Amino acid sequence: MANRLQTKEAVAHSLALSGRERAALASPHRWRMPLAITPYYAALLELEPPDGPLRRTVLPDEREGTHGAGEQMDPLGEEAHQATAHVVRSYPHKALLLVTTECACFCRYCTRARRARRGTPTDLAPALAFLRAESGIQDVLISGGDPLVLGNEVLGDLLQQLRDIPHVDFLRLGSKVPAVLPQRITHELPRLFKRFRPLWISTHFTHPMELTPPVAKACARLSEAGIPLMNQTVLLRGINDTAETLRELNEGLLRIGVKPYYLHQGDMAAGTAHLRSSIRRGRCILKALCGNTTGYAIPHFMLDQPGGGGKIPL
Numbered sequence: 001m002a003n004r005l006q007t008k009e010a011v012a013h014s015l016a017l018s019g020r021e022r023a024a025l026a027s028p029h030r031w032r033m034p035l036a037i038t039p040y041y042a043a044l045l046e047l048e049p050p051d052g053p054l055r056r057t058v059l060p061d062e063r064e065g066t067h068g069a070g071e072q073m074d075p076l077g078e079e080a081h082q083a084t085a086h087v088v089r090s091y092p093h094k095a096l097l098l099v100t101t102e103c104a105c106f107c108r109y110c111t112r113a114r115r116a117r118r119g120t121p122t123d124l125a126p127a128l129a130f131l132r133a134e135s136g137i138q139d140v141l142i143s144g145g146d147p148l149v150l151g152n153e154v155l156g157d158l159l160q161q162l163r164d165i166p167h168v169d170f171l172r173l174g175s176k177v178p179a180v181l182p183q184r185i186t187h188e189l190p191r192l193f194k195r196f197r198p199l200w201i202s203t204h205f206t207h208p209m210e211l212t213p214p215v216a217k218a219c220a221r222l223s224e225a226g227i228p229l230m231n232q233t234v235l236l237r238g239i240n241d242t243a244e245t246l247r248e249l250n251e252g253l254l255r256i257g258v259k260p261y262y263l264h265q266g267d268m269a270a271g272t273a274h275l276r277s278s279i280r281r282g283r284c285i286l287k288a289l290c291g292n293t294t295g296y297a298i299p300h301f302m303l304d305q306p307g308g309g310g311k312i313p314l
């Protein structure tokens with residue numbers, strides 16, 4: 001990912017910026033996490049006006065440096081529920097396996113900004129030993145970071161080790177790669193995934209602008225390999241928090257074979273108040289969608305409770 005945009009100079013060189021965007025890029029000490037944008041996604045940002053919705057999801061904002069009331073570095077209490085290195089267990093039968101700290105693109109509203117780093121390797125041996133020993137764990141969510149930044153060989157080896165655990169029935173991969181680097185979904189990758197079914201992918205699409213022809217092709221390849229695709233969206237203020245935008249997104253996802261699964265209320269991650277919409281607004285949107293679109297296009301609106309109480313439907 002050498003040609004990613006990861007410096008303010010690279011971004012300023014590629015995009016016409018607003019004064020606000022330029023000011024935020026000039027103050028990296030106020031950023032809540034590193035900057036990284038794939039060239040593919042930067043080309044989408046170029047189609048938007050300055051301050052456009054996709055830009056706001058990946059370009060830093062000066063308000064990131066402000067910690068609002070009730071905000072936390074670890075809003076979901078994941079450190080408290082860390083069962084062993086790189087494993088979060090908030091439910092008895094499910095485990096979240098954090099396989100890398102790296103992503104193709106860093107989302108500014110990330111709930112795990114505290115862990116986001118470029119290019120640091122993760123030793124998963126103790127985590128795999130833990131999952132083998134805990135016979136109550138039936139469902140493993142492979143997340144990070146973004147697991148699809150790992151090479152095919154590393155991914156294949158990891159999936160094989162998880163498949164070899166008799167009590168693990170369900171494997172899920174959480175990834176924004178189909179949205180920000182659809183070229184990663186080569187012919188080879190779905191072939192590899194096919195060997196480890198039942199394997200599910202939770203995608204992360206945020207806005208209808210992301211549903212491009214290369215994305216449709218990437219999703220089709222995964223579906224053709226028998227990998228069901230479920231989407232998670234974060235409700236983001238001024239970006240996707242209208243019924244029209246979410247209807248267009250969710251119907252567009254269905255058209256490319258992706259089921260809208262969760263719409264997440266933005267959590268209390270430090271420095272994200274400017275991106276967080278409200279529960280009230282989210283409920284109004286859900287109400288407006290119900291009955292006005294196919295039922296398959298309606299996700300569950302979820303709140304991940306502060307401190308690690310788990311997810312509750314709103």
Ligand SMILES: *Cc1c(COP(=O)(O)O)cnc(C)c1O
Nearest residue numbers: 088089090091094095096141311
């Ligand atoms: C969200 C989450 C899961 C998975 O929840 P589902 O509702 O089954 O999708 C598992 N573990 C943790 C820690 C989570 O945050």
